[in-house]
Structure formats: C-alpha cells, structure tokens
Amino acid sequence: DLEKELRKRGYDIVYNSKTFSLSEAYAIAENSKAIIALRSGFNDIICEIEKPQFLIYSHNPWHEDLQPMYSFKNFPWAAKNFIREYNTHSQTIKEIKNDILKRINNDKILI
Numbered sequence: 001d002l003e004k005e006l007r008k009r010g011y012d013i014v015y016n017s018k019t020f021s022l023s024e025a026y027a028i029a030e031n032s033k034a035i036i037a038l039r040s041g042f043n044d045i046i047c048e049i050e051k052p053q054f055l056i057y058s059h060n061p062w063h064e065d066l067q068p069m070y071s072f073k074n075f076p077w078a079a080k081n082f083i084r085e086y087n088t089h090s091q092t093i094k095e096i097k098n099d100i101l102k103r104i105n106n107d108k109i110l111i
Helices: 003-007 020-031 041-046 092-105
Strands: 036-039 054-059 083-087
Touching: 003 092, 020 041, 036 041, 036 083, 041 083, 054 092
Parallel strands: 036 054, 054 083
Antiparallel strands: none
C-alpha cells in the first residue's frame, strides 16, 4: 500500500538489490529524497546520511522486539535527527504507513 501511494504521488522508488554494488547503493541512498527500509545491516552503513530515513523494525521467530537491540538512538555516528524508527511490535502497519506518508509529503520533513 505504501509503495502504491508513493507512486500515485509521483515518487520514483528504487529497491536495493544484488545488482548494485555497495558504493552504488550508498550513492543512490545519498541522492534520494528519503529512505524507507526494513531495519537491516545496510542501514548501519547509510545511517550517517543526512536524508530522512524511515526504518521499520519487525520481529522474527527468535526475538519478538528487535528495536531495543538495533536502535540507532545509541549509534554515535548515526544522523539521529534524520532517522525515524517504527516498530511492528508496538505499532500497526496502518499507523506506520500513515505517519510515513504524512512526513514524506511535508516539504520540510520534520522527524
């Protein structure tokens, strides 16, 4: 739903894939309007980019809530003023989607 709504609003969407080198993926992230991602190791690499980053924490079979372990709140090199974290453990998908759409549509994207 989020992708459909962003495309309807005129945003181009690029997905990270194995076809991009690490430096190409970093350059794409650096030149994007915003980054929306499921929390992964790639976020560790791009967390210093001063672009709005909307990171979604989900859960897996071993840990119900991954955010306390991997949050960027304590990363010294992370651009914390640009990172907004969401958590499917405590938020609904609809809440997350609506908040991202509200913030990404704002010209000044305040996080």
